[in-house]
Amino acid sequence: MKKKLLTLFSAIFALIVLISCGDDKKPQEQLATPVISLTGNIVSWDAVANAESYVVTKNNVAQAEQTSTTYTISDVNAGNYVITVIAKGTGYKDSNASTSVTYIKEAVPLTAPVISKIDNIV
Numbered sequence: 001m002k003k004k005l006l007t008l009f010s011a012i013f014a015l016i017v018l019i020s021c022g023d024d025k026k027p028q029e030q031l032a033t034p035v036i037s038l039t040g041n042i043v044s045w046d047a048v049a050n051a052e053s054y055v056v057t058k059n060n061v062a063q064a065e066q067t068s069t070t071y072t073i074s075d076v077n078a079g080n081y082v083i084t085v086i087a088k089g090t091g092y093k094d095s096n097a098s099t100s101v102t103y104i105k106e107a108v109p110l111t112a113p114v115i116s117k118i119d120n121i122v
Helices: 002-020
Strands: 036-039 042-045 053-058 061-066 070-072 079-088 101-105
Touching: 036 079, 036 101, 042 079
Parallel strands: none
Antiparallel strands: 036 042, 042 070, 053 061, 053 079, 079 101
């Protein structure tokens, strides 16, 4: 009888341990994807609910994490700059990357130098 009770209590204890070890965490909710726009050399977007910061990527390279909802492209070199934004927040999955915008920095045309001859000196 004692052996049956001990077995029963052991089985109940094991069941309680198994139930209490279950994963109670809910899957994390994903933040909404930022919708970005480009005006001149400034990229902007509306704040995303529950986002604490944003990561801007420029030509697939992450820039510094920021809390602002604007990013100024300040590159001086001519070229195409492809920008996306990801929202981040504690307790949430990062958003998907936004649709990209492309900023085109045109090359500044150089003017030909003017050479003048003054008193036979060039």
